[in-house]
Amino acid sequence: MxxxxxxxxxxxxxxxxxxxxxxxxxxxxxxxxxxxxxxxxxxxxxxxxxxxxxxxxxxxxxxxxxxxxxxxxxxxxxxxxxxxxxxxxxxxxxxxxxxxxxxxxxxxxxSSKFDSYVEKVFAHEIKINSSHPAERDFYQNYFKCCGWNGVGDYALPNNTILAVESCCIEKDCNVTQINQLHPNPCNSKIIGASRSIIEVAGTLxxxxxxxxxxxxxxxxxxxxxxxxxxxxx
Structure with a gap:
């Protein structure tokens, strides 16, 4: 040869x-x-x-x-x-x-529709009456955020806040006190993470x-x- x-x-x-x-x-x-x-x-x-x-x-x-x-x-x-x-x-x-x-x-x-697609998948679950609370809490704990659009997602009809423990900055906080909850919304963090994962996967x-x-x-x-x-x- x-x-x-x-x-x-x-x-x-x-x-x-x-x-x-x-x-x-x-x-x-x-x-x-x-x-x-x-x-x-x-x-x-x-x-x-x-x-x-x-x-x-x-x-x-x-x-x-x-x-x-x-x-x-x-x-x-x-x-x-x-x-x-x-x-x-x-x-x-x-x-x-x-x-x-x-x-x-x-x-x-x-795509210009990427943000809306991710929102459609995640937004309806990151709330107090989520059908998958374990997943909601995982994302909020991981990204240190509260609510898809912010703490306001946990507002009650009387304008008071009743969040979940995964929103707490410190463990076992008072979930009715905004200053004890993560101030950042989850939308930008989850959308950014989703975009990065897809970009890495597509490139590989x-x-x-x-x-x-x-x-x-x-x-x-x-x-x-x-x-x-x-x-x-």
Missing amino acids: SSYGKCIKYSLIVINTAICVSGLVMLIAGAVTQSKITDQKMARTIGGYSLPAGSVLCIIFGIFVFLLGVLGAFATIKGRQGLLNLYAGIMSLIFLIQFITGAVALGVKN LLVFAFFNLTSIVLSIILSRQIRAGYQYQ
Whole structure:
């Protein structure tokens, strides 16, 4: 095999080793998240059961990516043209999914309707009669905020305040005293955090997409070399 062919071969082995490692990382991350979903605070997020579903998908996708990396490495080491073509085909599908999902995520993040979408998901739950109080309290404690639009969200018809303990600046405060409650509203903090998460996720998807594109191109080149009759050893 020429030096060019050997370079392609070893590059593919390195890339597929990295793919195997990334699959294991996703698998472990999903498994750890699943192990921590033990109470109402982690059992679901406001607006749905996205955390458990996401961790399960992470586990499944991690296993799939790991096996795909093993397939690519095996096909490369053994010089199996058919397996290389199969690998390139599957990886092409993953590339399209990653690229489209990443582009859409970044597009949604920059959409003028993003703030209203996040508000629709969260605002109706961050109030005193929330149907998911554990999640409401988690967000208010984490972001040190009170109410979607502020403490006024906990105002009673007689203009007095009756907040919840997660609004307290100090533990066990008087929830009727505004000066003992977090003055900041939750809307800007939750919207900002949501935008940052989507931006990071979308960017990582695009980075991995082009990383996978490299493996596709190299596997196609190597497959053609094998078909052309190059000595493979």
